[in-house]
Amino acid sequence: LWGLLSDRIGRVRVFRILLGSQMIVFGVLMTESNPWIFSALVCYVLLCFGGGFANMPSFVLDVFGTKRMSVIYGAMLTAWAAAGIFGPVYVGYIKDQYPDRAVIYCFLIGVLILGLGFSFSYLLNDDRIRLGKPTLEGTLRRFGIAVPGGK
Numbered sequence: 001l002w003g004l005l006s007d008r009i010g011r012v013r014v015f016r017i018l019l020g021s022q023m024i025v026f027g028v029l030m031t032e033s034n035p036w037i038f039s040a041l042v043c044y045v046l047l048c049f050g051g052g053f054a055n056m057p058s059f060v061l062d063v064f065g066t067k068r069m070s071v072i073y074g075a076m077l078t079a080w081a082a083a084g085i086f087g088p089v090y091v092g093y094i095k096d097q098y099p100d101r102a103v104i105y106c107f108l109i110g111v112l113i114l115g116l117g118f119s120f121s122y123l124l125n126d127d128r129i130r131l132g133k134p135t136l137e138g139t140l141r142r143f144g145i146a147v148p149g150g151k
Contacts, residue, residue, distance in 0.1 A: 001047070001051065002014055002018070002047075002048075002050075002051030002052075002054055002055055003051075003054055003055065003058075005017075006055050006058065006059075011055055011058060011059040011062055011063075012059075012121055014051070014055055015052065015055065015059065015117075015121055016118060016121050018048045018051055018052050019114050019115075019117045019118040019121070020114075020118055021044075021048065022045060022048050022114055023111055023114045023115060023118070025041050025044055025045055026045075026107060026110055026111065026114075027107070027111070028041060029041050029042070029045075030103060030104075030107055053080070056073065056076055056077075057069075057073060060072050060073045060076065090109075091106050094106055094109075
């Protein structure tokens with residue numbers, strides 16, 4: 001789903017949709033009491049998690065090129081893993097220290113982080129990043145393979 005969408009509307013726009021929609025969903029999750037709706041929203045968050053993970057390699061390739069891809073992608077995966085470890089630890093600490101207000105504090109921190117990511121995405125110039133379907137000729141050129149009749 002997210003890969004198809006990123007090929008059609010662009011990688012940066014997909015990340016904006018992922019981050020922006022999750023801000024809304026996390027707000028609804030805080031107050032939702034229906035277990036079916038809550039479960040559906042959690043599934044959507046997991047879908048966004050997988051979509052972000054699946055789109056990262058092509059996003060890094062489009063933005064930074066092949067020469068820097070391995071280093072930057074490695075740094076992104078390291079940050080992703082660190083957030084997966086330290087995020088729950090930090091939330092547990094907040095829950096222990098501020099049991100009455102832990103939910104709102106964690107929500108506000110999450111919205112702040114998602115909002116920063118959403119805002120920083122506007123620093124990227126969509127026109128500079130390839131949008132749409134890549135061509136075979138463009139892919140070959142990107143990997144340094146000579147294209148007959150190419151420029």
